[in-house]
Each structure stands twice: as structure tokens, then as C-alpha cells.
Amino acid sequence: MQQNPQSFKTRLDKPSLDGLFVWYAEMRQSPVFYDSERESWMVFRYPDVKRVLSEWQTFSSHILHPPEQTDFTQSLNFTDPPKHRSLRSLAQQVFNPHRVEQLIPRMTAITHELLDRVAEHGQMDFMQNLAIPVPIIIIAEILGIPLEDREDFKRWSDGIVTLDPIALQSMGDYFRDLIKQRRGKPSHDLISDLIAAHEGGEKLTAQELVDFCIVLLVGGNETTTNLLGNAILCFNEYPKVFEQLKNEPSLLPLAIEEVLRYRSSIQAMQRITTVETQLGGQTIPVGQMVTVWLGAANRDETQFEQADTFMVDRNPNPHLAFGNGIHFCLGAPLARLEGKIVLSAVLKRLPNLHIDPTATLELIPSSDVHGVKSLPIFF
């Protein structure tokens, strides 16, 4: 069994905005190995990552087991077919592109309200003032969360990303209560629609409802926040791209795909093997954790020409930032739309935007997500 070519910890000890991508380039040379610190097989090359994601029969998503976690184990991202198929089909009935498109006026208004608040100052923290609040407000509105509870939401959502059991419990209890209220008195929100949704006569159980609400919050907030912040990092690194987008805003959807590839919000995800299998010349036994590095696959030169260059009009762009196969991100249409609305407002209203040159940009301390804690900008 091939072991750590370079300790995982070493990489985390020296976090820098681009150190990660240098490390990936090295890791793609020794494509699959076992990391004893992380107790997981590590997979970096595009074809291997794509295969793990698409072969759910061999690489299961069922990685959480009660009593380790009580809430969240029935969430669609942690289940395999046939359970996953029925959960996903119910979820798609209510969380679909049509519902997302109806949100365009609200998303636009929220973005402009947040920009109005800072417009006169000529400076802001892009994360705190825009990239963090937009996705939270939107998902809270979709779910029908009362305004006064949204601060708690942000706190729990942050905690849940690190699977903090207290945050999970608090959010689970909150949703159980809200679902009870909506059962008695349905409203025009996603929770009420989920309660009503059936698939072949089957309804979501109370636990599945709670877990679905949690996955929407957890899956949708930090990822979209980082898509927005990472876009600014890309524009700062490639000022000509920012100029080009101001002149040709129709390029924005392609630019967003390139941000997703170049600085993927989710860098790594886990699976567990259901049988012994061969991958990258290694034999992986049954029951082993496998970590796929989306961020490394998205910089793989064998798949992407000039992979370490941000090409604003890269097309096609078959990045894996939203995953691949049956678990492909359910929120991708929402994330793309939020990206388009917020970034087109930025191009119009903050045409002279630049990152404070004196700022030290600090990465979020997690190996699985990529983004900065704060992003002071002048405009």
C-alpha cells in the first residue's frame, strides 16, 4: 500500500492562497495513496475523481452512522439508492429551476439593498457585507424562516459545516418545531411544499424533512458565499478579466463556471468503499474511506488546457465543482443564479473595485472548503 508521499498536515501548516494548487500538482504525480493521519485514501486525478463520484455502487455516500449523528444521517447527500432516488425525486418536485427563477426579483432587491448600505463608504468587507448575507437571506426566505431567527441560523450553519453536534441538535430542534407549525398551518414556502410532496404515495418522514432543511442550509450557504468571494479573488488576480466582464457582461455565466473550476468552493469530499476495488493502480479494501479532491481534479492538465490559468471564456468547462453523477448538486441552478445577480451588480456598481493591498487574506481553516474569512475591498 502506498503511504503519504507528503504529510497532509504539512500542507495545512502553511496555508496560503495558492499553496494548495502547488501541492495538488505534486499529488497528481502519485495519484492514489493512503493517508494514515486522515485514515483515508486520497484521490487527485480528474478521471479517478470522476469515477469515484459516478460509481455509487462501489463508492457509497453512506458515511455517517447513528448514534454518531442523529440528525443529518437521512440527508440525501449521505444516502445511496434506492433511498437516495426517492428522496431526490421528492426534493426535485419542490426545489426545481422554476422555483429558483421566481426568486430573481427578490435576489436582485436584496443585493442592491446590501450594496446601498455601504455605497457611500467606498470600502467594505466583501464577505461580511455581501457574500455571507445574500445566500443566507435567500435560503431562509425559500424555507420560510422568520426574520428574527436568521442570526441563529448563521451560527448553526457555521457550526454544522464542522459537524458540531450542538449546532446540529439546535438546528434539528428548530426545524422540528417549525415543521410542526407548518403541518397545522401550511404557508407558501418550501417546508409546506415538502410536507405535501409525495412520491408514489410515499411522503417524507419527519426526520427526512428535518435533514433536508439542514442540507439546504449547510450545502447552500458557505459554498455560495465562497463562490462570490473567490470570484473577487480571481478578478483581482486577473484585472484584464474584470475589465473584459465590465465591457461584455454576457460572459459572466462562463466566468462563473471558471471561478468554480479555478477556485472550487468545495475542495474535497468523502466516500466509503462497499467492495474491494482497484483505483490508480492501488487495491482499496472494502469499508475504506476515500477522499476525492475536486479542487485537484479541476486543475488537472490532462483534462483542462492551461489548467492553472483563469480563462474567462473557457468552453466547454466540465469541472467537478458541483460533483458528478447521482449526487450532482441540487442547488446548482440557485448558486449560478445568485452568482450572476450579485456579480453583475458588482460589475455595474463597483467598477473600480480592488482588494485592500495592505490586507492579509486568511483562508478558512478547513481542508475541504476554499475561501477567505474576510475580504476588505475599496471601490
Ligand code: HEM
Ligand atoms: C457554489 C455553490 C455550491 C457548490 C460549489 C456546491 C457543491 C456541491 C457538491 C460538490 C455536491 C455533491 C456532493 C456529493 O457528491 O457528495 C453538492 C450536493 C448538493 N448540494 Fe450543492 N453546492 C453549491 C450550492 C448549493 C446550494 C445553493 C444548495 C441549496 C440551497 C445546494 C444543495 C445541495 C444538495 C441538497 C446536495 C445533495 C444532492 C444529492 O446528494 O443528491 N448546493 N453540492
